[in-house]
Amino acid sequence: MPQVPLAFLxxxxxxxxxxxxxxxxxxxxxxxxxxxxxxxxxxASHVAGDLIVEVKGTxxxxxxEAALKVVVAAG
Numbered sequence: 001m002p003q004v005p006l007a008f009l010x011x012x013x014x015x016x017x018x019x020x021x022x023x024x025x026x027x028x029x030x031x032x033x034x035x036x037x038x039x040x041x042x043x044a045s046h047v048a049g050d051l052i053v054e055v056k057g058t059x060x061x062x063x064x065e066a067a068l069k070v071v072v073a074a075g
Contacts, residue, residue: 001015001073001074001075002073002074003018003071003072003073003074004071004072004074005067005068005069005070005071005072006035006041006043006051006053006062006067006068006070006071006072007051007064007067007068009043009072009074010043010046011043011044011045011046012042012043013042013043013074013075014040014041014042014043014075015040015041015042015072015073015074015075016038016039016040016041016072016073016075017035017036017037017038017039017040017041017055017070017071017072018037018071018072018073019037019071020035020036020037020069020070020071021069021070021071022069026066026069027069030066030069030070033055033060034055034056034058034060035055035070039055039056040055041053041054041055041070041072042054042055044059049064050062050063050064050067051064051067053067
C-alpha cells in the first residue's frame with residue numbers, strides 16, 4: 001500500500017496510521033487524539049484545506065498542517 005500524508009487522502013477514503021511525524025509536543029497531541037500506528041482512519045470531508053477525520057470512533061477536525069504530520073497507508 002502506498003504511504004501518504006493524511007492530508008492527501010480524498011473525502012471518503014480510508015487508511016491506517018503508519019507513523020506520526022513532527023516535534024515531540026505535536027506528535028504527543030496527535031497521539032492523544034488517537035493517531036497512533038495501526039489505527040484505522042477515514043477522511044469525512046475537506047473544509048477550506050482543513051480536514052474532518054474519523055479515528056477511533058470519533059470525528060476530529062485537523063488543520064492541513066497537522067494532517068501532513070500523520071502518515072497513512074492508503075487502502
